[in-house]
Structures are given as C-alpha cells and as structure tokens.
Amino acid sequence: MSEYALELKNITKRYPLVLANDHISLGVKWGEVLALVGENGAGKSTLMKIVYGLVTPDEGEIFVDGEKANIKSPSDAIALGIGMVHQHFMLVDTLSVLDNVILGMEPKTGPAIDYAAARKKVVALIEELGFDLDPDAIIEELPVGAQQRVEILKTLYRDARILILDEPTAVLTPQEVDELFKFLREFADKGHAIILITHKLDEVMEVSDRVTVIRDGKVVGTVNTPETNVAELARMMVGREVILTVNKKPAEPGExxxxxxxxxxxxxxxxxxxxxxxxxxxxxxxxxxxxxxxxxxxxxxxxxxxxxxxxxxxxxxxxxxxxxxxxxxxxxxxxxxxxxxxxxxxxxxxxxxxxxxxxxxxxxxxxxxxxxxxxxxxxxxxxxxxxxxxxxxxxxxxxxxxxxxxxxxxxxxxxxxxxxxxxxxxxxxxxxxxxxxxxxxxxxxxxxxxxxxxxxxxxxxxxxxxxxxxxxxxxxxxxxxxxxxxxxxxxxxxxxxxxxxxx
Ligand SMILES: Nc1ncnc2c1ncn2[C@@H]1O[C@H](COP(=O)(O)OP(=O)(O)OP(=O)(O)O)[C@@H](O)[C@H]1O
Ligand SMILES: [Mg+2]
The missing domain is CATH 3.40.50.300 (P-loop containing nucleotide triphosphate hydrolases)
Structure with missing residues (x-):
C-alpha cells in the first residue's frame, strides 16, 4: 500500500472565463483528514469534481493508492473507493432513506430487486456507524443533518475508503457538526482518508491533520494543522490580513x-x-x-x-x-x-x-x-x-x-x-x-x-x-x-x- 490514498499531479481545468485549476498538486494520506480551503471561486469544488469524474481536466494525473487512475465518470471513482458528499445534496426527496442509499446499486435476484438483502445491508451499516436514521423515513421529512447522514451512508454502501465532503457543515446545527466530526475522526482512524472542504477555519483547526490552501486555482501551500492557526490560514487564503470581528459603532435606532x-x-x-x-x-x-x-x-x-x-x-x-x-x-x-x-x-x-x-x-x-x-x-x-x-x-x-x-x-x-x-x-x-x-x-x-x-x-x-x-x-x-x-x-x-x- 502507498502512503498516499490519493494524489493529484498538475491538475489543470480551464473554463471560458477562468482558469479554475492551475497545475494543482496535492495529496491525502491514508488515516488522515486533509482540509482544503480557499476563497470563493478558488477552484475547490472543481478539483473535487474532477476527482469524482464529474468534470474532465485539461491536464494532469490522478493516483489512487499509488496507481495511476483513469477516472471518466463517477462510477469509475466509486469503483476505486472514492465517495463524495456534494455542496448541494443529490438525494431524491420523495424516496425513502433505503431507496436513496441503494439507488443505482440495487442488489438483484434475477431481474427483481432483492429488497430484503438491501435492507439488511443498510440496517447493518446504520448500526455499525451509530447513525440515528430510520431506513424508511422519506428524505424531505428529515432534518438537514439526517439528509447528510444519508449521503454519507450512500458512499459507504458503495464501499468508499476515500471520502470527499464539500462544505458539509454549512447547513448543520452545532450538535450535528459535533456528530459529523466524530464520524470523520473515526473513519480516518480506521485508516481511511478524508478531504474536507470548509470555510470555517475553527473547524479546520478542530478536525484536520493537514491543510492545503488554494487561491486563484493555485496551491498556496500545505501546512500541518497543529503548526498553524486561524489568522495564518486566513492570510494564506486571502493574501492579506483579515479582520475576524465586525467593526461597528453603537446603533442609533430611530422609529x-x-x-x-x-x-x-x-x-x-x-x-x-x-x-x-x-x-x-x-x-x-x-x-x-x-x-x-x-x-x-x-x-x-x-x-x-x-x-x-x-x-x-x-x-x-x-x-x-x-x-x-x-x-x-x-x-x-x-x-x-x-x-x-x-x-x-x-x-x-x-x-x-x-x-x-x-x-x-x-x-x-x-x-x-x-x-x-x-x-x-x-x-x-x-x-x-x-x-x-x-x-x-x-x-x-x-x-x-x-x-x-x-x-x-x-x-x-x-x-x-x-x-x-x-x-x-x-x-x-x-x-x-x-x-x-x-x-x-x-x-x-x-x-x-x-x-x-x-x-x-x-x-x-x-x-x-x-x-x-x-x-x-x-x-x-x-x-x-x-x-x-x-x-x-x-x-x-x-x-x-x-x-x-x-x-
Ligand atoms: N461549468 C462552469 N462553467 C464556467 N465556469 C465555471 C464552471 N464551473 C465552475 N466555474 C468557475 O470556476 C471557478 C472555480 O469554481 P469552484 O466552484 O471550483 O470554486 P470553489 O473554490 O468551490 O468556490 P466556493 O467556495 O464559492 O464554493 C469559479 O470562478 C467558477 O465560476
Ligand atoms: Mg465550492
């Protein structure tokens, strides 16, 4: 096994108006959480969509566990053990948790879906993860935190070992964030790998092992989390000092x-x-x-x-x-x-x-x-x-x-x-x-x-x-x-x- 779960070398993606990824190289090791941070439009989601086979790069190579990978679609990525939880959830709102998890990967006996087998596997997985989820609940009736657990469940049902999460905490309550981070830590500690995109730098400090910062499509640097702090990360991201509190005079309310x-x-x-x-x-x-x-x-x-x-x-x-x-x-x-x-x-x-x-x-x-x-x-x-x-x-x-x-x-x-x-x-x-x-x-x-x-x-x-x-x-x-x-x-x-x- 290679030290690195996933390595990207010189990934470049050009859109008509912007160079979204400009020769990006980075890697995530087995057993770690790598945070990927950068300003809006820096190219984070594009890079992860390339890894997941949703976007085709103009240049560059991807290595999974040390082997060169040819990822042309999400099913190629899934076959290589890569799972992705998107910035906007991709669930079917009117279907149940179970149906969403198995969608596209239904176990079959002959031409018919083997629901009993599917349910057994999903229930076992929910139990193993300690997730609070009812397999028969309808997606649109679930709180956001639970919908996200379904997205994660979906990737693990497909045996993901490398998990990519694009701003997973933006819509969660503080309690839901705690639960998610507990899961991420356990998942990494099992020897799997995680790439976490977030704008919340205190979360980066809390849950990641290393941080890669990108700006304008280029890697600015990678640092070990214990050796950095929020102010330094902010400066790397934006290229200047950032005021982290709001400057304001006392209000003068009128009518x-x-x-x-x-x-x-x-x-x-x-x-x-x-x-x-x-x-x-x-x-x-x-x-x-x-x-x-x-x-x-x-x-x-x-x-x-x-x-x-x-x-x-x-x-x-x-x-x-x-x-x-x-x-x-x-x-x-x-x-x-x-x-x-x-x-x-x-x-x-x-x-x-x-x-x-x-x-x-x-x-x-x-x-x-x-x-x-x-x-x-x-x-x-x-x-x-x-x-x-x-x-x-x-x-x-x-x-x-x-x-x-x-x-x-x-x-x-x-x-x-x-x-x-x-x-x-x-x-x-x-x-x-x-x-x-x-x-x-x-x-x-x-x-x-x-x-x-x-x-x-x-x-x-x-x-x-x-x-x-x-x-x-x-x-x-x-x-x-x-x-x-x-x-x-x-x-x-x-x-x-x-x-x-x-x-
Ligand atoms: N399909 C597309 N066509 C044209 N331009 C695109 C397309 N997708 C992304 N871009 C551009 O590529 C750049 C990088 O976008 P990307 O979504 O990767 O940024 P990001 O780092 O994820 O930002 P955010 O933090 O706001 O989510 C942006 O300037 C965006 O407008
Ligand atoms: Mg994004």
Missing part, C-alpha cells in the same frame, strides 16, 4: 419600521409560529438566534409576504398582508436562505439575476413594457463591481458560479436597491472569510444610513458579532431578548435549547 404582532402559522403537530411579536427600528440590526427549524424560516416567509399567517405585520404602520410584491415595492429586501431555489434563477445570466423582483418596473422596464437593456447592463456592471462578484461578468448564468459568488450576487441585488428594511436569512452561508468581512461591513454601513435589519442566522458567531439586539427563538416563540455584549455563548446555547429564559 419602528417593522412591527409584527402575535404571528401564528399552522404546522403538523405543533404550530410553526406560536405567537411571535417583534419590532425593528431604523438604524438597528436585530438578530434572531436559534437552532434551525424553530420557526425562523416561517417567520421570514411571513414577513416577506410569502406565507399565509394569523396576526399582523406592519411596515411603517401599514399592513401589507401577504403580497410579496407589495412588500418588496415598499422597500423590503430579502436575502433568502435557499440560494438555489429562491435566490437565483440558475439559467439566467447575472444581468437578469440582479434585477429579479424589480424586473417588471422602472427603471428596468420602459413605458411599453420592454426591457431597457442599456440601463440593466449598467446597473448589473455596478453591482458585480461593488460586490466583488467573480468572475467579473454579467453574462455568466447562475449555475456557473461558485457557491460563495452566487451568494454575493444575491446580497448585492438586495442591498443595491437601497431598501428601508433588510430581512437577511443566513446571509453569509458558504461565503469565504474575506467576503463575510465585506458583507458584514456593507450591512453595518447600510444600518448607519438608517436601514432596519432583521438578521436570521444559525451561525451564533454571526448573530453575536453583527446584532445590536438578539431575540432567541425556540419552538415557534421568542423566548428571550438579550444584548450581545451581556451574554456568553454558553448562555445563548442554553436559551436556544429552550433550557433557560432571558439571561
């Missing part, structure tokens, strides 16, 4: 612009919103902290006019009941948590993605209802420039952007229209630390000019750093209000778990 009273939204067994009241003033950032799934999604949908509710939502004292268009026209911007479903139209180019939601009215549409292409292009160029969207083109379609750059397009669109109120759900999910710094600065600047912000984030760090006041949500209710400098993360954790009322 109330957003007022919600006694909101109720029906749910299955329990209501999704159970009597939520809150208000946001001009010039302040109100954070909603909470473990995902406690009503935050529903709250945002109600406030943006996307979901029916009982109760009252007033902007500037005016009821704008359930009309997303009216709410937006009045001056509410919304950064949605699901960037691929709601944030962008993946087949649209950036010139059209940056005017979504305002595309039917002036200045983008003329008197006769035709698009004013010149105006739109100029506007799009400005947004792309101001929000550092890479590559700097307004012609690229949504699907072709790296995850973090897609997010920058959305944030740019929502801020560039100078809203009175910004409702931001997970605004920096999947975004690199340089860009987080940038988005946070932009939100604070808009606040200082009088914008009201409601920030919903599962990232406790973000809520504590950015908010002027924090409301804690638990089981469809606001269970406490705190000032960020008056609580510890531990107290917040307890409140988020419903264990302690206001600090």
């Amino acid at each position: 109330v612009v957003l007022e919600a009273e006694d909101l109720f939204v029906k749910g299955g067994v329990r209501p999704k919103l159970n009597g939520v009241s809150l208000s946001v003033r001009t010039g302040e950032i109100v954070g909603i902290a909470g473990v995902e799934g406690n009503g935050q999604t529903e709250l945002v949908e109600v406030l943006t006019g996307l979901r029916p509710y009982k109760g009252s939502v007033r902007y500037n004292g005016q009821e704008l009941a359930q009309s997303a268009r009216k709410v937006r026209e009045w001056g509410v911007s919304h950064i949605p948590e699901e960037r691929n479903d709601r944030g962008l139209i993946l087949e649209f180019s950036t010139r059209h993605n940056v005017i979504l939601g305002d595309h039917y009215r002036p200045p983008f549409v003329g008197f006769w209802g035709f698009f004013k292409d010149g105006v739109i292009d100029e506007y799009a160029e400005r947004v792309v420039e101001e929000f550092d969207v890479r590559p700097r083109s307004i012609n690229l379609i949504g699907r072709r952007y790296s995850g973090g750059n897609a997010q920058k397009i959305i944030v740019g669109r929502e801020l560039a229209r100078d809203p009175k109120v910004l409702i931001a759900a997970q605004p920096t999910r999947g975004v690199d630390i340089g860009a987080i710094e940038f988005i946070h600065q932009n939100i604070v600047e808009a606040r200082d000019k009088g914008m009201a912000v409601l920030l919903v984030s599962a990232d406790l760090n973000e809520v504590m750093n950015l908010s002027d006041r924090i409301l804690v949500m638990y089981e469809g209710r606001i269970v406490g209000e705190v000032k960020p400098d008056e609580v510890t993360e531990e107290q917040m954790g307890l409140m988020m778990a419903g264990l302690e009322a206001s600090a």
